[in-house]
Amino acid sequence: MNLHQLSLTAMAEGLAARKFSSRELTQHYLDRIAQYDKQLNSYVTLTAHAALDAADVADTRRTKGEVGGLLAGIPIAQKDIFCTEGVRTACGSKMLDRFVAPYSATIIDKLHRDAGMVMLGKLNMDEFAMGSSNETSFYGPVKNPWDVTRVPGGSSGGSVAAVAAGLAPVATATDTGGSIRQPAAFTNLTGIKPTYGRVSRYGMIAFASSLDQAGVVARSTEDAALILQAMSGFDPLDSTSIERPVDDLVGGLGKSIKGLKIGLPKEYFADGMSAGVRSCVEAAIAQLKALGAVVSEISLPNAPLSVPTYYVVAPAEASSNLARMDGVRFGHRSQEARNLEELYKKSRGEGFGPEVQRRIMIGTYVLSHGYYDAYYLQAQKVRNLIYQDFKRAYEAVDVILAPTTTDVAFKFGDKSDDPVAMYLNDIYTIAANLAGIPAMSLPCGFSDGLPVGFQLMGNYFDEARLLNVAHQYQQATDFHNQSPKEFL
Numbered sequence: 386m387n388l389h390q391l392s393l394t395a396m397a398e399g400l401a402a403r404k405f406s407s408r409e410l411t412q413h414y415l416d417r418i419a420q421y422d423k424q425l426n427s428y429v430t431l432t433a434h435a436a437l438d439a440a441d442v443a444d445t446r447r448t449k450g451e452v453g454g455l456l457a458g459i460p461i462a463q464k465d466i467f468c469t470e471g472v473r474t475a476c477g478s479k480m481l482d483r484f485v486a487p488y489s490a491t492i493i494d495k496l497h498r499d500a501g502m503v504m505l506g507k508l509n510m511d512e513f514a515m516g517s518s519n520e521t522s523f524y525g526p527v528k529n530p531w532d533v534t535r536v537p538g539g540s541s542g543g544s545v546a547a548v549a550a551g552l553a554p555v556a557t558a559t560d561t562g563g564s565i566r567q568p569a570a571f572t573n574l575t576g577i578k579p580t581y582g583r584v585s586r587y588g589m590i591a592f593a594s595s596l597d598q599a600g601v602v603a604r605s606t607e608d609a610a611l612i613l614q615a616m617s618g619f620d621p622l623d624s625t626s627i628e629r630p631v632d633d634l635v636g637g638l639g640k641s642i643k644g645l646k647i648g649l650p651k652e653y654f655a656d657g658m659s660a661g662v663r664s665c666v667e668a669a670i671a672q673l674k675a676l677g678a679v680v681s682e683i684s685l686p687n688a689p690l691s692v693p694t695y696y697v698v699a700p701a702e703a704s705s706n707l708a709r710m711d712g713v714r715f716g717h718r719s720q721e722a723r724n725l726e727e728l729y730k731k732s733r734g735e736g737f738g739p740e741v742q743r744r745i746m747i748g749t750y751v752l753s754h755g756y757y758d759a760y761y762l763q764a765q766k767v768r769n770l771i772y773q774d775f776k777r778a779y780e781a782v783d784v785i786l787a788p789t790t791t792d793v794a795f796k797f798g799d800k801s802d803d804p805v806a807m808y809l810n811d812i813y814t815i816a817a818n819l820a821g822i823p824a825m826s827l828p829c830g831f832s833d834g835l836p837v838g839f840q841l842m843g844n845y846f847d848e849a850r851l852l853n854v855a856h857q858y859q860q861a862t863d864f865h866n867q868s869p870k871e872f873l
C-alpha cells in the first residue's frame with residue numbers, strides 16, 4: 386500500500402515501528418504535491434523546508450526514545466484562514482496577500498507545537514470563506530480531483546481537494562454555513578463541524594463570528610476523530626470557547642448503534658434533492674437501520690427559513706469583522722490614494738473581490754438605522770426559532786439525518802453569475818450553524834461517478850456519538866475508501 390493510502394493510525398504505527406520516518410512520509414507528500422497540484426491548485430503556500438525540519442525534529446525525538454503523541458511526525462495541511470506565525474495567511478484574498486501572521490491560531494499551536502504534527506502548507510479557499518465553489522479565491526479556483534471540470538465545493542475547497550487527491554493525509558477546515566460539509570460531500574470525504582465553542586476560534590480569521598467553527602476533513606471518521614480530539618478544548622483566548630471537558634472521541638468509536646434513534650426531518654426530504662442524491666441517502670438510511678438504528682420522521686418547521694436568515698446574519702457580522710481590513714490596520718493599501726477617504730475606498734475597492742464587496746454591502750444595509758429592526762432583528766428571532774426546533778427534536782431523537790447537498794459537484798461557471806443559486810447550495814447545512822449544533826458529512830455512494838454525502842447532525846457537544854454512528858456506518862460500507870482514479 387502507498388504511504389498516502391494509510392490511515393492516520395497506520396501512519397502512526399509505521400512511524401513507531403520505524404517502517405518509515407517522518408521525513409520520508411513528509412517528502413512523499415511534498416513529491417505528490419509537486420507532481421499533482423498544478424492540476425488542482427489546492428495549496429497557496431508550501432512550507433516544504435519548515436515541514437522537513439519539523440519532520441526531522443519528530444524523528445530525532447523518536448530515536449531518543451522521547452514519547453510523543455500518536456500524531457507526532459504525521460503531516461497535515463492548514464486552511465489558509467488560520468494564522469500561522471511567520472507564514473503568509475491570506476484567507477483567499479488580495480487584501481491579505483502580503484500578510485504574514487505575527488502569531489499562530491490556537492488550533493495551529495495545538496496540532497503542531499503540542500501534538501507534533503508537520504505542516505505541509507496552507508490551503509486555498511474562497512475569499513474570506515465566502516463561497517460554495519472556491520471560485521471566489523484571489524488565487525484562482527481549486528479543481529475537484531474527481532472531475533477537474535467541476536468545483537470541489539467551498540469554502541474549504543483546497544482542504545478537500547488536497548486530502549481527496551492524497552496531497553495531505555488530513556486537513557483543517559472551517560464551516561460558517563456548510564464549508565466543511567458541502568466540500569466533503571463533493572469529494573467523498575468525511576468532514577465534521579463540531580459544536581460552536583468546542584474548538585477555539587482564536588487566530589482564525591473571522592467571517593461571521595457567531596457561526597464560524599473550525600473542524601476537519603479526512604478520509605475516514607477515525608482520522609477525523611483523531612484530529613478533532615487534538616483541536617478541541619477550552620481556550621481562554623476565545624471568549625466564546627466553552628469550558629467543558631472534551632469526550633474521548635477516538636475511544637468512543639466502537640459502540641453498537643442498536644436502538645439509536647434517528648430522525649429524518651420531513652422538510653429536508655421534500656423536493657429539491659436530485660434523484661441520484663436521494664437514492665444514495667435512502668441507501669444510507671437502510672444501512673443504518675440494518676445496523677439496528679430506529680428511524681422516524683420528525684419536523685424542523687423553520688428549517689426552510691435558514692438560508693434567508695443566514696444571508697442577513699452572516700453578512701451583518703462579516704461587514705463588521707472586515708472593517709479592520711482598511712489598508713491602515715490590516716490589509717492591502719492602495720498606491721493611488723490622494724487623501725484619507727480615498728485611501729479607505731481604494732484600498733478596500735482594490736483588495737476585496739466582488740463577492741466580499743456584495744456581502745459587506747448587504748451587511749451594512751441590514752444593520753443600518755431604519756432597516757435593523759426589519760432585517761437583522763427579525764433574522765435573530767427566526768434564528769431562535771430554528772434553535773428551538775432542534776431543541777425539541779433532540780427530546781425525541783439522538784441524531785438527525787439529512788442529505789448534505791441537493792446534487793453532486795457542479796461545473797465551473799454554472800452558478801458563479803447567480804449569487805442566489807450559489808447561496809442555495811447550503812440549504813441543508815446552514816441550520817446547524819444557526820443553531821450551533823455539531824454536524825458532519827460522510828460518503829454514501831456515487832451518482833454518475835461523482836461522490837454523494839449524507840449529513841448527521843447531533844445535539845450540543847454530542848460529537849462522540851455522532852462520530853461513533855459515522856464510524857459504525859463506515860465499518861459496514863466501502864464508499865469512503867474510494868479515491869479519484871487520476872490521483873492514485
Ligand code: GLN
Pocket residue numbers: 514515516517539540559560561562563564565592699811
Ligand atoms: N457557502 C456559504 C457562504 O458562502 C458558507 C461558507 C462557509 O461556511 N464558510 O457563506
